[in-house]
Structure formats: structure tokens, C-alpha cells
Amino acid sequence: MSRRILNVVINGERHELLIEPHWTLLQVLRGQIGMMGTKENCLEAECGVCTVLLEGKAVNSCILLAGQVEGRAITTIEGLGDPEHLHPLQAAFIEHGAVQCGYCIPGMILSAKSFLDENPGRQPTRQEIREALAGTLCRCTGYGKIVDAVAAAAQRMAGKEPTP
Amino acid sequence: MSARNFRVAGQRLPRMDGIGKVTGKHVYAADFTLAGMLFGKILRSTRAHALIRRLDTSRAAAMPGVRAVITAADIPAVRFGQAVRDTTVFALDRVLFMGHPIAAVAAVSLEIAVQALAAIDVDYEDLPAVFDMEAALKSAVLVHPEWATYKALPIIARSGNISGRARIKAGDVEAAFAGAHRVYEHRFTTALQHPGYTEPRAAVADWDANGNVTVWTGTQLPFDTQNTLAEILDLPSSRVRVIVPGIGGGFGGKLRIGVEHFAALLARKTARPVRVITTSEEELTHSYPRQATVVTLKTGVDRDGHLLARQGRIVLDCGAYAGSGPATAAIALQVLAGPYKTAALALESFAVYTNKGTSGSFRGPAGPMANFAVESQMDMIAADLGLDPLEIRLRNIVHEGDRGPSGEVLRAVSIEECLRRAAAAIGWDDRKPAPGRGKGIACGWWMTTGGSSGVYVKINPDGSATLVSGAVEIGTGAITGASQILAEELSLDLADISVTGVDTQAAPYDYGAQGSRTAFSVGNACLAAAADLRRQMFAIAAAQLDAPVEAMVLRDKHVVAGDKSISIAEVARISRLSGGGLIAHGTAISPSPAYDPGRLENHPLPAWNTPSFHAHAVDLSVDPDTGTVDIHRYVVAQDVGFAINPTYIEGQIEGGVAQGIGQALSEEIVYQDGKVMNANLTDYKMPTALDVPDIESILVECASVAGPYGAKGVGEPPCIEPPAAIANAIAAATGFWLPSLPMTAEKIARELRARRK
Amino acid sequence: MSFDLHRPSSLAEAVALAGLFGPGARFIAGGTDVVIQINRGKIAPAHLIDISLLPGLAGIAATAEGYAIGPLTTYRTIERHAAFQGPLSALVEAAAVVGGHQVRNIATVGGNIVNASPAADFVPPLLTLDAVLDIAGPQGDRTVALRDFITGPGKTSLGAGELVTAIRFARLAANSATAFFKEGRRKAMEISVVCVAASLTLDASGTRCVSARLAVGAAGPTALRPERAEASLAGQAAGLTSFRDAGRLAAEASSPISDVRASADHRRHLVAVLVERALTRCAERIAGARP
16 A cells, blocks of 8 residues: 655644554554653554644544644644643643642643633633533542633633633 | 641642653653664463463464564473462463463564564363352362472462462351341452553563573562562572563552563563553553452351451462462451450351462452441441441441450541541431432551661752662652652751652662552651761761760751751761762661460561551432443542641542552453453453542541551552442442442442332 | 545535445445444445535535534534524434544534434434435435434435435424433443433413424334323323323333443333423423523
């Protein structure tokens, strides 16, 4: 089966990559580019640790064929904020004790971002946040502090609370 | 030192590794790669119990891109294991369970490695198998016919399929039953539960030119892994170096060797770095899940509900190898006694081999299973006697100075406060607020596991401190907590502390991230190191300040003597010029309490160090038709001794309860005729964000003698009581107890219908 | 596991490619079923034809008779579609319980239908709406009723090279509502143990059933319409008695299996319970008593 060239924009940077048709986006990110912030686990869209944003929407990169993102824009956790300029979600996760082992956290943060960006400025309920995060399993936290963090970040992103 | 005066300890400070984790920069074992590395895969048995008649790897070995294929014939003949040295890397002439490793392949890509597995030819001859743990107790089918030739810890009593039997005995149970007002007997079953860490088990191994191997792995126990690898590789342990880059959860499932040995053996054969990582299917067929158990409990009480005697038996299914089963089963005996005064006890545990995957010691090993039995039965007794469930517990709980089941004297006992505060918070006065709705309570106790910890602490010339520890930060925040203690003792800020990665070659020994002990033991070692550093700094400062050491204290990053002071940074610089710098080796070992050996038989963990006490209360509804359980509120009152960092203690409680809710209601590795029927995360059901309510934590602080600032072990207890608390709340809502975990909606619905007829 | 991935730019090109490659080809859109099936070794196509970006196949349109849903419409789009928040809310309720947000952001309604899983959550609500599918193929276009389209577990009447191009259904009559209920072991990320959709029309007084349509998923080789249960409601007083009878008849019509998720017995029981609940919810909605 023939290799092909993939053109994709990842975190604002254009990449031209030689891929096998059956490679998933997760394989390309981790195995080919070496961006390890996107995690791997179940590989069947059950756990959510591989979540990335495709044109701003959260998707499971473990079952997304890389060839299908030709010409499209991907955001990974590395593209969200850096240690000096944390995204409000990243800052809130730290402040609210929402991070334990941390393996699910990139996926959790990107799932939350996708959800909050659907209705900018609107403060979601805790139940709505839980629904939005249900596709990402966390075994450490019991989710409560993650919900706290997303709720706080939503307020901050809506400009209702200044970023400290 | 009073908690009120602390600047750093006891504060809700953000964890030290948080920024790396939210930005994707934190490197986990599964992320670790080396240039030119190969990919390893394991061929696993498709039979539950069979002779290997033919094993032919020649086709696989000849495939392009395959660099090595190894089987038992290619490696040292070694049996390893904890209590019993019964385990081999690969099946020898016989496979003992479906999923049993038979061969391993290293190839230039994962895909080629997978294809090569399919090219290995195996002919099996099926053997009679034993799957049921109670049947295995008496079965003529032996999982290990050669069991008597295995080496084992001397304390372990073995026989046939029994890999360990232990007992606790006190008083005369039969006489007490004879004189009891009522005697209750119940049987409970619990299911296999996967630890559910989100990072698969992963390791990369690489051999250097001198014949030393380095393994990067997500293990909870780097030193134990180092030793086991050395045995398997037939090397002195100093030639095995284990580095833990980062670990995506473990919960007891990453204590024992998982994939490291396959990586190391394949790397030795190929002279290339090799990476091995598990799939979900491998996790659910061959990992270290919480063992399934059968618990029988016979309890005699007087007219007022006082416990007079208890006879208990736990049978625990180890699977094909003993793993941690013998110790886990024995630990259950203390849980079967509970935090209760009972004059007569006859408790017995059996760890049993079956032809299934090996089990392990998932968080609070045996705790939830035994507690489920004890605390369900307490409520059944209360109901039968017309007593309030809280009241029957208050009548029986231990108090300060009472004796525990091993005859040890109990100190810092707080179970009454935990029960009363949990009950008050859940609104115990209104226990059945609506039809189909009920509240349940359960309580328990647990140990702070001992074992020693060492740390090196170095003071840098900028006045900061570096903590070198062999303890793995598994996610609990324990290393942040220990660093808070260190900062407190050195008058530094948490930001002044840095932590090096875990490397068995460089770090002092640590017993490992297990048993609720990391913050406790590493914290104590930090206290010791800080005391040593103060002595060193005061000696230098004495010459500089011309002041007596006795007058000195550390304050605000300075050595202060009256109105004279010198900064810690300056002292560190002076030490560099004169004495090779400031460094201390702090150590800690938990004291073992005195106990009565006459009460114990073959018990590897005879008496609990620094026990903690806890009570859980839950308010839930049961759908009268579908049996679905909806948890409205969940309250935990847990004695943590001293809350080193309340935020992360709450995190431990909330996460532990979520795992307990999973065990209670949905999680189960289902075996049928030796085959796992749900070896994927579609059908293995861990709670999602919608399945767990907001959990309310009450931190009780009844200071221990042995812990840093009075702290007690925190990590394991939160997952112990949820199954029982939920069972009792379901009973309050429906009128019946389900004696079988998980308490699925289907089981509840079936019982509801049976009772309606 | 290897294949060629093709990315046609038009429907005609997609159909032509499918005709060219024959049975070795599969269409792929969101890929949330196809990629997992390939990885599990259940299917091994030599060619995947990516239709995910074909123009004109995504989105929801109001038509003269009702609605046309493009097969590439994602669940998240359905879930948030304003026109489905009223009487057609079963569509929202079913779309909202398919996987997590990550799946719903990319998985398509068309994919869920042609995948023909007996447990597909979105199929029962469409069955109660008597949805029809427009299909394009090498032999030309055709239209087929959804209930005739799915023929068995994983089986449909789709011919080689054929592609669903629209899912259409009529508006509900006055005094109508729909509802969807699902049971699983968890509250999210579940493959249904049983799911049930109902569409109920009451008379002007809101007390008597004019007609009812029911569909049950995961309780037989395909999602089924329990016709005796539906017929039993016509002309009956809307209420617990008639709804419970319908539930019992629906349970009798179902033929569930026992597996690791649930026993057949429990599934049958749930069919009765959920049919009664779905009908009750419809009646409450018609009365304006519930959203």
C-alpha cells in the first residue's frame, strides 16, 4: 500500500509528512513528530487520553486516520499554552488540585476547551461539564476537582474573573 | 510544633509537577523513546491449561524486520515472586492461563512484531483446568503440581492449590456462639477489578557496552523491579538500573514486574533498545487486578448488639501465580475483625491458585472485599435487632488503648469522631427520606505500611534545596507533601525545593509508592535530613556569627541567633569552600507495634503500623424498575492525622471513592471457562464523570505518634468503604442487601422483581 | 492491516471509486466504527473511500414534508439543533448518549445507520419517525424505508458502491411528542443494554392515543418496531394501563440475547419498563408538563 504525503497544520505550524495510509493521527503525533503530550491508552475511543482538537473540536486521535486530516488544523496540548503563558484551563487545573498522575489531563483539558468554545461566554452547569468530560476517563481524581477547574476556567474565559 | 504556626506544611499549595502535566511536557514511561529502538510484543496462550506440544518460532524469526524471538528456552531458568517463588517469565512446558506469555518478539515496528506473533506455531494439548477458587481448595487438578519444590518465605503455609493460609485467633469462638443471643452467618462474593491506570504499563530497556542494563519504566517500586530484573537476568542487582520517568497511575497494579523483563531480555538478545507497552486487552487478561474473593462471616451478638464472637473466612483467587495473594489474604483478617471490640475471633484466609490470570494488590488490597462483608453484616444484624446502624457501630467500636485483633494496643483512635461526623454530614436522622431512597454508612480501619525510606537533601549555594528520593510520585502529591515538610523544616518556600527523578543508581533506597506510605515515610526521612542539615548549618554559622549553636534557629531562610543572622545561601557557599557542600542523608522506618504472637498463625503482616480510621456515608436512590443506582451525596470522614496538603488529601479521598463506586456498581473482569469476556474498555466499566457525584471530605486530624507532624497514611483507605456504604444505602432504599459485587442494576432489578412477586 | 485511502471530491467520484474497487472497498466518514473494526480484525478493506468532506452531505434541512438530515451530520450537531429540541427531542436524547463528546464531534448519523449495530442508539428514534433513506449508487438513486434497510446485525440492503445521501422524515402531527430512553451499566460511554424510542400522537383533548410508534434497540438482531404494542395503543386512553400493556407486548416481541452486558431476561424486562416510560414521557410532553 502506498505511502502518501500528508499536509497538516499542527498548533499553527505546517507539517509535510510521509505517512502510511493506515496510520492514525495519534501515531503520527507521537511516533513520527515526537509530540508526546497527546497520550495513548485504549486505542478505541473509550478513554479519551488521546484527545486533540480538529478544527477546534475535540476528537479521539487514536481512531482518526491521519490521511483524513489532510489540509486541516489540529491543536494538541502543546499548542494550548506554555509554562510561561498557561491557558486559563491549564492554570485552573493546577490551582484547583485537578491534576494527580496527569496522564488524562491533556485530553481532559482539550475536551473542556472544545466544550467551552461551543458557547463562548456562557457559564455551564456542573452537570453539563460532567457530560462534556464523560468521554475522558480519569482514575485518580474522582472528577470533582476537574469539574471545579473547568467551572473556574469558564468564568475566567468569559472575562468574569481576571486571570491572576 | 503546632499546626497553626506552619507556613508551608498543611497549606493548599499547588503540586510541584503540575505545570509539566498540564502542558504535556511531563514525560511518562509510555512516552519514553530511544533512537533506534525496537518494539517488543508478547505471544500469549489461547488455552487456559494445556501442555505445549510444539513451539516453533522459525517462521517468525525469518520475517523481514524481526530482530529476535525468545522463549523459555532462551533465558535463564528462574522462578521469582514475592511470598512464593512460583513465577516464570514464559510458560515452560505448560500454559497455566489464557494470556500466559509463551514467547516475545522484537521487530523494527510494532506492526511487524504483531505480524510475527501470528507466525509462531504452537500446538497445545488441553489439560483439565480449575477456575473456581472454592473448588480449587479441594481440586485434584493442581495448577502447580511441583508447588512443594518452590522456595517461599518461611512464614507462608502452603499446600496444593493453596499458596498461603493465615489465621488470627483469640478467645473461644464456639463457647461464645453457644452463649450468644443470636448468631448470623452470611456469604459474600467480590469480583476481579482492574486498577484502571490510564497509562498502560510500558518500559524501554537498553544495555550498555559493559553489560549493564538500564530500564525506563512506570513502576511504583523501582528497587523491587531492579531486584526482580536482576534475578531474571541472572545479574548482580547493581548492574540493573531502573529509572522512572513519570507514571500515569498505578494503584497497586504497577508494583510488580510487568513488561520490564520482556524489554530487558529482548534488548539483550538484539543489542538494541527495546520498548514494550501493553494493550487494553493485555491489561484485562494479564495484569494485576484486585483479586476476586469469597468471604463467609459468622458473628454472634448479645441482646444489645454487642459483638461476642466472629468466625470469618476469606478465600482469595490468586490466579495462576501467587503474586501478592498470600499477603493480601492475610491482611484481610485484620479487616474482618474491623475497628470493633470482639473478644473471640477465629479468622482464616486462603490464597488459592486457579487457571486464570495472576491477580495483584490493587489499592487497599483485600480491604474493600473484607469490609464489604463486615459492614454489610453489621447492618443486617442491626436491622434484625431493631438497632440503628450507627448505634450498633458506636456500641462496638474500639477506643484509645483498646487492643486490636493481633493484641496490639491501639493509639490515636478516632473511629467515633469519624462515624459521628460522617453521619451528621449526610443527615443521618432522616435515613429513608423518600421511597426508593436511602442512606448508608460504613466504617473501617487501615494500616500505614511500613518499610524504610532514605532521602538525600542538598542545600544549593542559591539557598534552595534539592531532594533526592527513590520514591515515585505516582500522582498522589506525596512528594509535594514531603517537600512541604522539608521546606517547613528548613524555613524555605516550597518553590525553593526541587526534586530529582527516580533512579536506582543515584537515589537512596525507598520501599516504594505503595501502602499509603510515601508522604508518611519520605516526610519522616525529610524531617531527619533537615535536622542533620540544621546541625551542619549551625556549626558553620557558629563560626561566622560567633554565637552558640544552642541559640540558633532557622527563620525566613536564615540561620538566626538572637540579633545576628546569616542566610542559608551564604552558609551553603561557605560549606562549598570548606566542606564539600551541605548534604544530608535522612532515613525513616515505621515502628512495628508490639503484638501477641500467640494470636497469629502464618501471618506475614502481623500488626498494623499507625492505623487510620474512617467512615463513609452515602445518600442514593434505586430505580424501582431498572435497578439503577443514583448517588446523590457521598461523605467521607477520614482520620489523616495531620493534613500535610488538604487539597491532595481530598484528591485521594475523591479518587478512592470513585474507584470504590466502580467496584460497588459496575466494574468486573468477567471470566467464562478461563476466558475473559470483556477484555476491552468498552465492556470493562470504570466510572465516568457522570457516574461519580461531588464527594464531600471531612479531614479528621487525630495526630499519630509516628507520622510527620502526626500524619497517618491516606492513600488507600478511601476505596475501602464504598462497596459496603453503598450496599447499606441500597438496603435502606430497598429493604435488601446484595451480597455480591458488583451490585449491578441487573442484580438489583432481579431482586426487586423477585420480592414484588 | 493496510489499505489505500482515497479522498474523492464529489459524490459521483465516490460512487465511481466504490464501483471500481468492488467488495474490497469501504466508505469511511468519522471512522469511529470503521477504524475500530479494522483494528480488531473484524474487517480488512483494501480501499477506504473517505467521504467525510464531500459537499452537500452534512447538515439538517427543513423540507416541505419535514426534515432531511445529511448522512455526514455529526451527533453533536443533532444534539444542539434548535428544531429538534421540541417534539422531536428523542433525536436529541439519542444523539446525546452516543459515546463521549469526542466521538459525537466526528461520528456521523449515516455511519451509525449503515453500521447496523443492533444497539445503535440513533436508529430507534428514526424508526419511530418512519424515516426513509435516499441512496445513490452505480445503478442510480433509490429511496428505501429505514425499517427495510437494516436486515441483520451489521447487515443492510446497501448494494456495492451505494451510499446513503439523506435521511428524511415527515413532521409530527399536532399533539405529538417523542422520547428516548436507554439503559446501560454506566451513565455515559455505554453501548445500550436496551434502548427504546417512542413517538406518540394524542387526540385534541390530549387523553386518547391516536397513534403510537415504538422502536426497541439491543433487544434483537436489529432494532425492531413492536407492531402489536403499537396497535394496542390506538384509540386507547393514554395512561399507565395502556402504556404498561404496550410495554409488555413490546417485551414479548423482542428477542434479546444474553451476553457480558446483560442477560436476555433483564433486557426483556427493560424493554417493558422503558416502553412504558417513553410513552409516559411523550404524554407528559404533549401536555406540556415536561420538556
